[in-house]
Amino acid sequence: MTSSVISPWEVTGRIGRYAFLSVVLAFFALPVLWLAFAPFNAHPTMATSFPEFTVENFRSLMDNPNALSSIGNSIVLAGGTALLVVVLAALASYALSRASIPGRDALLYTLLLLSSIVTGTAAMVPIFLLAFQLDLIDSQLGVILVLTGGLLPAAIFILKDFVDTTPRSYEESARVFGASPLQIIRHVVVPLIRPGLAAVTVWAVANVWGNFLIPFLLLRSPDKAPASVVMYTFYTEGGQPDLGLISAFSLLYSIPVVGMFLFVSTRYGFRFHGGIKR
């Protein structure tokens, strides 16, 4: 294998491989370049070009009434949903792992199946009507509840795996010393399944942060809209789109998710178990 004879196959193979990789690299990098340059360009256009450097675009971002508050709304929606998903999924997965509930596995698989079938897109109409009946139109709580319902089955599934692998002996000792089940969960189980909780949190936040359809469907007032919806209104509302504003806003809105993925991949190593995103 260390022989110096290189077959013609290998030569063409090597050339082909580099050609292929260059094309792929260009294809994937090209659209993103705009996001890197336009925010700092004094006169941004649709085209990607090296900027005449400025931070003026970020100043106009500060002046826009909806831009910054929409990032705040995204934080509320993502944080609220992630918190609800993690707490409820942790409680449920712990109980499902430890107590013998009849038909447990069937229940879990049915829920998981349902959550992949009843997507926001396919169930758009009933979700809208449900929110209408429950008086949850134009309510951030409504968006949080709908998103939580969709994410919970997979979250329970993931967390139950983590709980299943923790030894029961710790809980038994804690119980001997008189700890209540809730205390045991808080002080014994939660520290043991922390990586699982972190994974579910990141997964939930990433899902909600980018979600466009549900808030677009359920929220009416511009001051409640999250960044995904405000971004869309920036480039679809009439007139010439303000490219300085749009580019700076895109960057600001993208940085948290990119940062989160960088954090996860350096801290835990980005292992792939069937996808962190739906």
Added chain:
Amino acid sequence: MTRVRGRNTGAVAADQDAAGLGRWRAGLFVLPALVLIGVFLVLPALWTIYLGATDFQLTGTAAAQPRIVGMDNLLSVFSGGGFAGSLLLTLEYVVGSAVVGQAGLGLALAWVMRDRRGVLRRVVDAVVLLAWILPNSVVAFLWIALLDRDSGTLNALLGTPGFGWLLRYPMLSIIVFNIWRGTAFSQMLYSAALANVPRSQLETARLTGATPWRQLWDVVLPQIRGHVLTNLLLVSLWTFNDFTPFLLTAGGPDHRSETLPVFVYVTALTGGQLGLGAAISFVMLLVNLVIAFGYLRLLGRRKDGAA
């Protein structure tokens, strides 16, 4: 509470219930999650069936007292001109961008990069992943800028100023867009799968003079068949339910990129025909059900095979 617990601990297997939860309290722990799932996931699914069978509308007399119209909605969905066309576009979108595009490019990338570590691999992985994790409405605008008629980067590179890609080739545009958007998933899945193929087998194939294509086809593919099927079903399901084309083309021009998710939105929310929209939703749920069952059967078979 203690009384309840005392009565029930006997019923729960002692070795299972390490924290002394008891069946009642276990139920209480599961309940909040089940209620949310029930109200916001199961109920909408059931409601779809009811809505699809009524002439429900947002306003007017039909809004006050929806009538049961039975199969009429479903029939009018199938006979209406929009649905068949939209279904065909959706099929084109799923096959073109997910089954052929994402899965094909993902496998090709994983195969080409299988032995590489180093800078090139890290850079390629990073840009492919970046396209996957950026928020929907941001990537949609990045592509609107890239394909812009007057000053888009693509027209500047190709020397075709003034060519409106999104207007002339809306389907091709959203298909290429979705390949760009979603290849990361397939690439990662196939990279993980290829890492499990024994190196000795590839080496043997190479020494017997098999070309890389033959190695891939004869040695690798039979071993990662399960991963391929899993991948195809998942990306099909996601692409079938993808609402992002709405952000790029809003279904236009002239319904030419109106895939089913966009079609439902336009019919039910913009047009106010909720019954009709729900009937289309019903068909979508059925398609999702078929794909998901295929996936579950596959998982079951793989588990049996492993046992």
